[in-house]
Amino acid sequence: MNIRNRTWEIVEAAKDGDTASRAFDYFILFLIFLNAFAVIIGSVPAIRLQWNKFLNGFEVFSVAIFTLEYIARLWACTASPSFHGQIRGRIRFAFRMMSIIDLLAIMPFYLPFCGADLRALRVLRLLRIFRVAKITRYYASLDLVKDVFQSKKEELVLTSVLMSILLVVSSSILFHCENTIQPDIFSSIPATMWWSVATLTTVGYGDMYPVTIAGKFFASVIAILGIGMFALPTGIIGAGFVEAVQKKKCPQACPHCGKELR
Numbered sequence: 001m002n003i004r005n006r007t008w009e010i011v012e013a014a015k016d017g018d019t020a021s022r023a024f025d026y027f028i029l030f031l032i033f034l035n036a037f038a039v040i041i042g043s044v045p046a047i048r049l050q051w052n053k054f055l056n057g058f059e060v061f062s063v064a065i066f067t068l069e070y071i072a073r074l075w076a077c078t079a080s081p082s083f084h085g086q087i088r089g090r091i092r093f094a095f096r097m098m099s100i101i102d103l104l105a106i107m108p109f110y111l112p113f114c115g116a117d118l119r120a121l122r123v124l125r126l127l128r129i130f131r132v133a134k135i136t137r138y139y140a141s142l143d144l145v146k147d148v149f150q151s152k153k154e155e156l157v158l159t160s161v162l163m164s165i166l167l168v169v170s171s172s173i174l175f176h177c178e179n180t181i182q183p184d185i186f187s188s189i190p191a192t193m194w195w196s197v198a199t200l201t202t203v204g205y206g207d208m209y210p211v212t213i214a215g216k217f218f219a220s221v222i223a224i225l226g227i228g229m230f231a232l233p234t235g236i237i238g239a240g241f242v243e244a245v246q247k248k249k250c251p252q253a254c255p256h257c258g259k260e261l262r
Contacts, residue, residue, distance in 0.1 A: 008076035011069065028069060035062050063109040070102045144248070148240035159232045163200070166229055170196045170222040177215035200226030 010021045041047050042055050074090055083089035093099055149156070171192040178186040185208050186192050195208040199222055210219045 004076050005079045007072055008079040011073050011076060012080070028065075031062060031065060034058075038062075059109065063106050066102065066106045070099075070106060073099070073102070144241070144244050148237060148244050151244070152236050152240040155236045156233060159229075159236065162232075163229055166222075166225060167193060167196050167200065170200065170218075173218050173222075174210060174215060177212050177218060178210050181212055181215075196222070199223050201230060202227060 009018060010024050038055055038058055048055065074093060077083040077093040078086060078089045080089075083093045094103075168189075171189050174195060175186050175189045175192045178192075186195070192208075197203075198205050198208070199219065202223070204223075210216050
């Protein structure tokens, strides 16, 4: 086995029982969590002032490791049949979602001229936790989530359409009820949509609220409808999970041959 193939096995496509690959995965995962922790505590002025040199040194160390990891993956990806081709294969690999996340994690360090502090994007690398999903049970759980959303996609689309209609209708009603009394707050239907979203989701920030009798009446009705409407997707997804779990625990069998149906 050549170096490229072995590198690919370690960083991406490990075989069962590959100690080197598992150790690499856990090291990167541990470093990711440390980076997320460093970003969080680094936002505290007192900690940042006292541990500035240490945090900066850890930043340089982490970016160096993540950069080498990214380069190793990009270099070794052509060992996989899915990324065959010295140039095209690497381009396909670079445009994978996880590869883009890897790039976003290190890019802010090399772009110091950016006004915003984009290092928090490194938290996105927490999605790399799915790399530990070489363990079978993690794959089964992810497949369960996918199956639920696929089986309930029509119901979810329908409820999304109904919520959109309710959002537009409620915004239009409140706009016509309140615009003459509060022209600065309920200035337009799009502006009133913020009130509708806050009300329908039962958040109710209180920055926009009706003062007319008609506005209060319709707002009460809309708030009650919002409770039921936004509970629908939760119920649909919950029912889907129950059905999917039951199917896995009690698989259906063919009435003719007795074989398990998939």
